[in-house]
Amino acid sequence: MATNPSGQIDSVLTEVRKFEPPAEFSSKAWVKSLAEHQALCKRADDDPEAFWAECARNLDWFKPFDKVLEWKFPFAKWFVGGSLNASYNCLDRHLKGGRRNKAAIIWEGEPGDSRVLTYQMLADEVGRAANALRELGVQEGDRVAIYMPLVPEAAIAMLACARIGAVHSVVFGGFSAEALADRINDAEAKVCITADAGWRRGAHVELKNNVDEALKRCSTIQKVVVLKRVGNKVSMRSGRDVWWDELVARQSPKCPPAQLDSEHMLYTLYTSGTTGKPKGVVHTIGGYLTHTLMTMKWVFDLKEEDTFWCTADIGWVTGHSYTVYGPLAAGATAVMYEGAPNFPHEDRFWRIIEKYGVTIFYTAPTAIRTFIKWGDSWVKDRDLSSLRLLGTVGEPINPEAWIWYRRVIGGDRCPIVDTWWQTETGGIMIAPVPGAIATKPGSATRPLPGVAAEVVTHDGKSVAANQGGLLVIKRPWPGMLRTVFRDPERYRQQYFSQIDGVYFTGDGARRDEDGYFWIMGRVDDVVNVSGHRLGTMEVESALVSHTSVAEAAVVGRPDEMKGQGVVAFVTLEGGRNGNDQLKQELRAHVVKEIGALARPDEIRFTDALPKTRSGKIMRRLLRQIASGDQTLGDTTTLEDLSVLAKLRDDEE
Numbered sequence: 001m002a003t004n005p006s007g008q009i010d011s012v013l014t015e016v017r018k019f020e021p022p023a024e025f026s027s028k029a030w031v032k033s034l035a036e037h038q039a040l041c042k043r044a045d046d047d048p049e050a051f052w053a054e055c056a057r058n059l060d061w062f063k064p065f066d067k068v069l070e071w072k073f074p075f076a077k078w079f080v081g082g083s084l085n086a087s088y089n090c091l092d093r094h095l096k097g098g099r100r101n102k103a104a105i106i107w108e109g110e111p112g113d114s115r116v117l118t119y120q121m122l123a124d125e126v127g128r129a130a131n132a133l134r135e136l137g138v139q140e141g142d143r144v145a146i147y148m149p150l151v152p153e154a155a156i157a158m159l160a161c162a163r164i165g166a167v168h169s170v171v172f173g174g175f176s177a178e179a180l181a182d183r184i185n186d187a188e189a190k191v192c193i194t195a196d197a198g199w200r201r202g203a204h205v206e207l208k209n210n211v212d213e214a215l216k217r218c219s220t221i222q223k224v225v226v227l228k229r230v231g232n233k234v235s236m237r238s239g240r241d242v243w244w245d246e247l248v249a250r251q252s253p254k255c256p257p258a259q260l261d262s263e264h265m266l267y268t269l270y271t272s273g274t275t276g277k278p279k280g281v282v283h284t285i286g287g288y289l290t291h292t293l294m295t296m297k298w299v300f301d302l303k304e305e306d307t308f309w310c311t312a313d314i315g316w317v318t319g320h321s322y323t324v325y326g327p328l329a330a331g332a333t334a335v336m337y338e339g340a341p342n343f344p345h346e347d348r349f350w351r352i353i354e355k356y357g358v359t360i361f362y363t364a365p366t367a368i369r370t371f372i373k374w375g376d377s378w379v380k381d382r383d384l385s386s387l388r389l390l391g392t393v394g395e396p397i398n399p400e401a402w403i404w405y406r407r408v409i410g411g412d413r414c415p416i417v418d419t420w421w422q423t424e425t426g427g428i429m430i431a432p433v434p435g436a437i438a439t440k441p442g443s444a445t446r447p448l449p450g451v452a453a454e455v456v457t458h459d460g461k462s463v464a465a466n467q468g469g470l471l472v473i474k475r476p477w478p479g480m481l482r483t484v485f486r487d488p489e490r491y492r493q494q495y496f497s498q499i500d501g502v503y504f505t506g507d508g509a510r511r512d513e514d515g516y517f518w519i520m521g522r523v524d525d526v527v528n529v530s531g532h533r534l535g536t537m538e539v540e541s542a543l544v545s546h547t548s549v550a551e552a553a554v555v556g557r558p559d560e561m562k563g564q565g566v567v568a569f570v571t572l573e574g575g576r577n578g579n580d581q582l583k584q585e586l587r588a589h590v591v592k593e594i595g596a597l598a599r600p601d602e603i604r605f606t607d608a609l610p611k612t613r614s615g616k617i618m619r620r621l622l623r624q625i626a627s628g629d630q631t632l633g634d635t636t637t638l639e640d641l642s643v644l645a646k647l648r649d650d651e652e
């Protein structure tokens with residue numbers, strides 16, 4: 001993808017294959033035809049507030065809302081005056097009927113251990129954990145950091161926070177101690193819930209050690225709750241650290257749910273943007289839960305008997321919305337798997353699908369490309385006939401991977417829902433409603449009912465069919481982020497200032513002649529590595545914090561497996577020369593500062609970075625160089641990139 005000087009984006013992808021929804025699938029689906037879908041969308045567009053109010057009534061409210069939306073641009077409040085509790089909606093309300101003994105979570109650990117928690121069992125555990133948090137002094141509005149492996153207790157901890165009105169801030173277990181400390185400090189978390197370690201490819205992920213390291217820089221944490229997961233030796237600081245088992249087991253399972261305002265904060269989740277510092281995206285209860293619940297029905301066509309597996313870690317928004325809140329609010333059975341897809345062998349996912357009879361499977365394109373590389377032989381002996389629907393999320397999926405997914409995993413029978421959304425949107429925004437919308441490989445198809453997505457130019461004008469542009473959302477929606485934690489100005493700046501009057505997603509897109517959306521990736525300084533969002537500025541500040549580095553510029557380049565790879569151009573202090581050893585050191589330094597997901601694929605030393613006369617780094621030029629753009633000729637030997645810059649100075 002390339003941005004041309006007028007800010008339009010040239011789209012090069014053309015794909016003509018189209019797959020109608022299977023008749024059998026449509027006949028049983030919640031939304032059975034294109035006509036029904038259109039009617040739903042029309043109703044939503046004619047009267048969005050009435051439409052969303054009706055959706056919100058699928059939740060259980062302690063007190064009904066009196067106003068659907070209060071929109072003071074760019075700040076929204078949904079379901080004003082209503083009160084509810086997210087954990088009540090995910091648990092208690094299912095206990096009254098036939099779901100009491102239905103499996104809520106089917107969990108499998110990497111070593112092969114497994115647990116099933118029924119709704120009743122999960123409710124009791126959440127009650128105990130909530131009482132434990134209360135005992136530790138956690139109150140409504142307090143922040144709780146959760147830094148855990150993908151074990152049931154991670155979901156229990158989230159729901160326990162929700163139960164008492166505390167705000168969870170889950171930090172992905174792959175982030176480093178440094179990154180954890182930054183997030184704890186920004187949120188001013190009072191308690192941290194962690195585990196001794198987690199399992200990854202048979203090795204330990206040293207979570208508790210990382211917490212100890214992080215807390216050297218944090219002053220707000222009063223207590224650390226430690227789950228014993230792998231049994232490694234960890235140090236427990238007396239007065240601060242408590243074992244989960246000792247604390248939680250002795251609590252009463254009964255903990256009355258706090259009756260919370262619809263706009264009470266449910267969680268904050270840190271995500272990368274265009275500055276060096278990740279931002280805390282804020283979601284509140286009523287709108288977020290409405291959105292995640294409705295998309296379980298629209299996009300995943302969820303039925304009572306489904307077994308739903310979203311492979312995302314709870315450290316990402318996908319795990320929040322589609323492992324925990326969406327499925328549980330809908331009363332579904334959710335599968336959770338702790339470990340790596342290739343442990344002990346490359347067929348682990350297919351064995352899990354076979355073993356539990358998974359019916360809906362939701363994963364990332366980068367995983368699919370990896371499965372393709374591993375080969376069909378890992379799939380062919382497994383019985384995947386329970387599957388009826390497949391999904392993808394996190395990055396654009398290349399049509400060939402889509403076709404492989406359909407053929408090899410879906411047996412040419414399962415529709416594929418390619419779902420576009422973001423941490424900020426809370427839930428899925430653009431995706432096929434599988435019984436109604438024909439799919440095209442590589443397209444997320446159409447916006448969901450009530451979602452006013454459009455492709456526009458920099459000055460907000462709609463672009464013609466098949467022209468690239470910027471993806472915006474023109475009307476508020478219930479699941480939208482409410483603000484950036486303690487930084488409303490950054491919220492306004494980041495999302496509502498670049499294009500007049502609308503929410504700017506940061507993505508480029510085009511809409512084809514059928515109104516289908518084709519997402520073309522980020523147009524800002526955010527890269528998407530293996531479906532993980534990473535700010536190039538974050539990696540730059542990590543590099544610059546190394547004593548040898550004077551200046552760094554980081555860009556993404558296309559990567560066949562990971563979607564994008566990270567390339568760093570680095571100038572050294574005092575005109576030093578770089579060598580391989582220093583490259584290794586810098587890569588390790590980035591891992592220490594952020595985590596393995598940010599490790600640069602390539603480091604290139606240069607005497608100077610190419611800059612415009614006004615001193616701006618010419619990132620587009622660097623992107624071209626990093627991706628080996630032919631038109632630039634051979635730049636690999638050009639040590640002083642500023643020479644190249646001089647030739648192209650007027651471009652950016």
Ligand code: WTA
Pocket residue numbers: 271316317318392393394395396397418419420421422423424444505506507519520521522528531532533
């Ligand atoms: C990208 C993940 C193309 C996009 C839920 C977005 C996608 C960013 C898709 C958000 C998709 C997500 N097709 N691109 N189906 N889904 N993206 O916040 O660039 O981790 O802006 O949320 O991922 O990433 P985030």
